[in-house]
Amino acid sequence: MNAERNAQIVLDALKKVYPDAPKTYLNWDNPFQLLISTILSANTTDACVNKVTPNLFKNYPTPRKLMNASQEDVIELIRPCGTYNRKSEYIISSARMLVEEFEGKVPKSMNDLVKLKGVSRKTANVVLSVAFGINEGIVVDTHVKRVSKRLGLTEEKYPKKVERDLIAILPESLWYEYARLIGAHGRQTCSARSPDCSNCAVNEICPSAQI
């Protein structure tokens, strides 16, 4: 299989199917909000995060306010997102680091972002590509991982290794577009439980197609 060629065919097809695929399904007004929302989105849905963040950011609109919050108060606000003990610790600690080491601003590099608690390469890639338009890697979330595997573009199961495989077959100019379109495809057609292969725009080249 020519993975590079297939990846390009997939992108060309999905561009037509999802012309309005959003940059992210999280609601955010500034890089700080996107960072915190992405940390909260681990192992839950973006819709769930979007329900809790209006109140969270109303109470703690800046890193300085959030770093001084009590963990109990934050837990009450983010409880529906699950693993709230850990997530509350992550976002308070990250807010503190933003203030103490980055002048209250979200840093614009992978190296700096992954120093923040609860920030994986995926989270950092979301912030860099969506908030700043910087491609340091490819966002590998649950949809990108699953769909890339089904399409035969990787055989890996760990996000870092999936990302490495995708980086090897995609030019940097397409990294962001790939995550955006594959994310939309994973949500709307190639779902985890029941992929709609008969109506899939790339079923002719997909080795996992069940038609």
Ligand code: SF4
């Ligand atoms: S053919 Fe099926 S498994 Fe393959 S990408 Fe399309 S929906 Fe997913």
